[in-house]
Amino acid sequence: MKKYLLGITALVLILALVTGCNGVPTSMQSTVTPTVPPGMGMLEVYVTDAPDEFEEISVTIKGLEVHKAGGPWEPIFDGEEDFELIALGLAEIQAFLTGEALEAGRYTQLRLDILGNVKIKIDGEVHYAKVPSGKIKLVGPFEVVEGKTTVITLDFDAEKSVHKIGAKDKEYSYIFKPVIKLLVYEALEITTTCLPNGGVGIPYDVTIEAIGGTEPYTWSSGDLPLGLTLDPATGAISGTLTAGEYTFTVQVTDSSDPAESATQVFTIRIAAEGMPIITTNCLSDGEVGIPYDVAVEAIGGTEPYTWSSGDLPLWLTLDSATGAISGTPTVPGDYNFTVQVDDSSAQIDTQELSISIAPAELVITTTSLLAGNVVTAYNDTVFATGGIGPYTWSYSGDWPDWLTLDSISGAISGTPTAPGDYIFTVHVADSSGPPQDDKQELSISIAGP
Structure with missing residues (x-):
């Protein structure tokens, strides 16, 4: 196996959404990525650590998956590599783990897979710490933007991750419960996707917003309608317009x-003076x-209004x-539909x-199975929620x-037929396209006759 200055994971997760240079080297900042297909963006994962009392902590990463809202788990790293954490902290290195082209959109979780024993060295002595669970789910949303690169840094805290257990008069042993800060450097993106409509004689005043990149923005x-001004520092658009439709x-x-940039096209309608107009554009x-509750709004004309569709x-x-x-x-x-407002005139x-x-996120809700006995018929069922039925179950x-x-x-x-503890993984896939999936490690304990 190759040896990298690279580190890792978290049972306890501290999430920090980082924009700007906040600890992210310029070489790691989000950049335009021209080589990915349309509709795709790049995700790069880096690892770092801070110096502490240990001389060495080595872990083996087996895999890394990401989960998109409403979609399946998608592997972005599959291998078996040894990574030494303490060297990262001493050298103040943010080391590259993986890079993968992903479908643009919002991702909600990462899932790391590490081997069950971690090598640690304290005062010249080598110990092996047991990892209670090798599959570690990190909950923290991030955006992959089309044509851009989103950077995630796993900021490991070794001191809080290694725990000494055992009585004072016996030899101590160690367990490894990884703790990490998840630093997300997001690509520059205009988050305002539509602007409200307006009316003649009614001052127009909205602010466009963005995330990612390095502030200030x-x-x-170059084609703002006559009568509107755009504040270059705040993104505020204000002014008055004549009746019409403007793009x-x-x-x-x-x-x-180098600087990043992002663009967004807007279309607004401006009603003639005295006429009602629905300002809600999206x-x-x-x-x-999940209960849905929003309100469409209007201005102009003569109140009260009457709404219909x-x-x-x-x-709805x-x-x-x-x-x-x-x-x-x-x-x-x-779902596409039309709403109408009637004023009192x-x-x-x-x-x-x-x-x-x-679709609702597909999740296996069964976390444990019944115990059984040799030569006695065994029956149990695994369950899941979310996604789109019917489900398809499998195992590994x-x-x-x-x-x-x-x-x-x-x-x-x-x-x-034989006593013992049987450990396996159950998988479920739904009928959406592309399908969502989930997996759960389970065990059955079978007692002897």
Whole structure:
């Protein structure tokens, strides 16, 4: 196996979303990535540590996966490499672990896989610390932006990760419960995706926002409509407009070297004076099973308003007096519909809107299985929630010959032939496209006759 100055993982996770140079070398900052296909971005993972009392801590990384909201786990590192942590801290190194092209979007978790024994050296003596769980899930959202590189640094804390156990009059042993800060350096991105509509004679004042890159930002636009100004320092757009529809592009540039930039195209409508107009131009996305509640708004005309829609999804309702849209999504998908506002002078405006509903995250809820006895029929079932049914179940690892798993129902059954502890992994995949998946390590303890 190759030897790298590289380190690792976390049972206890401290999350820090880092923008700018906050501990991230210039060579690691998010940059334009022209070699990835359309719709893809790069994710790079680095590792660092801080000096402490240990002389050596070596771990072996077996794998690293990422999880996209509403999607499956996706491997980005698969191998078996030894990594020495303390050298990172002494040299103040942020070492490269892996880089992978991923579909652009929001990712919610990472899952690390490490071997069960960690070599540590204290006062010239070598010990081997046991890792209670080799599969470690890190919860911390980050964005992969199309054509850009997002950088994550695993900032390991060795001192808090190694624990000495045992009585004073006996030889001590050690366990390794990794602690890490997850530093996410995100690509520069304009997070404002749409702007509200407006009306003649009503001052227009909104602020465009961005994340990632290195602050401070500089905002600009080469085709801003006459009557509007853009504050280059804050991204605030203000002014007054004549009636019509306007499309323009806004650019943000950060302070990194070389500088990054991102652009966003906006379209707004401005109603004639005295006419009502629906200012809501877009709606937030949702997830199956999670209550959805937003309000569409209007200005101009004569209040009170009356709201209506003839093509809302069945799970949504629109309050005719307030414009509140609410309900609990039952089926994932993209829903397009039109809302209408009528003012008290019988003047109307309409706006096409859409909501994207993601499937609920697929999770195996079974965390333990019943114990059994030799020559006594064994029956249990594994369960999952989320995703899109039906599910497909499978297994890997040390699956006993006497046991069967129903791929449709998740039922586990058989007649044990020998005592022992059987450890294996159960997998589930749903019917979405692409499918979501999850896995869970389980064990069955079989007692003798």
